[in-house]
Amino acid sequence: MKKQKYLVLIVGPTAVGKTDLCLALAKKLDAEIFSCDSRQFYKEISIGTAKPTAEELAQVPHHFINNLHIDQNYTVADFEKGVLNSLEIYFQNKDIAIMTGGSGLFAKAITHGFDNIPEVPSSFREALKQRLETEGLDDLVTELETLDPEYCTEADLSNAQRVIRALEVSQFTGKPFSSWQIQQKQIRPFEIIKVALERPREELYQRINHRVDLMLAAGLIDEVKSVSQYRDQNALQTVGYKEAFSFLDGDIDQNTMVELIKRNSRRYAKRQMTWFRNQDTFKWFSPTDFGNIFTYISNEIK
Structure with a gap:
């Protein structure tokens, strides 16, 4: 009899604490980590995407991080196909994989x-x-x-290219962009265990504000300068990069840039939480509750 395989999906808003939890789980479960964060695919941007550090990436094998160049066109459908192909190979030798990220649309491409x-x-x-x-x-x-209020709960609405993409599909097909997600879930050759992470709102917002300060101290502005030739690419039409470009263009001062990045990151986190609550059935935990999370996953693995 073929042994059952498991994909443990860990989602949550930006800065909630997914990286630390997933590293600990991966070591305990003898699993590798697959990213469903739509900006961490790109090699050229690390600081503004809160990518795991080189030390963290070295602790556990990671997939779908640093796998693309920023000028490559990469769709949700490309991601779905790539991950399913990779998991098919991975599960030949492993029983459990962890997938994590804050991009609800990319996570749902795998689950549905x-x-x-x-x-x-x-x-x-x-x-x-x-x-x-x-x-x-x-x-x-x-x-x-x-046209598509459902998509708007998750999308980064400051990203003009994402807005245009959703609008063009909705206008041309006469159906909301989000409805092209399959209503009848695809049957996957593995079980999916779904965990979502949350913190009290004020605590999460403080973590977001602190993370933005750390990003700026780590050299976010220099990173943005280094990719300025690609500024029209989709990955850079997002929080952190858009505001930094406005600062570098002289449209806003540095204090305004910092406040805008923090505000827009908080707003994005709020939309992420709305998406995860409305789009699927997750078991919710605090990221600090490792014992209960591990017990829940262990119990789900038959």
């Missing part, structure tokens, strides 16, 4: 699957880019909130 989104004529994107120039991002976000 994605329909093939039709090719959208370029005219839709060009028209939306034109509107972005003339009307601004807020008007596009307002339309997206009407």
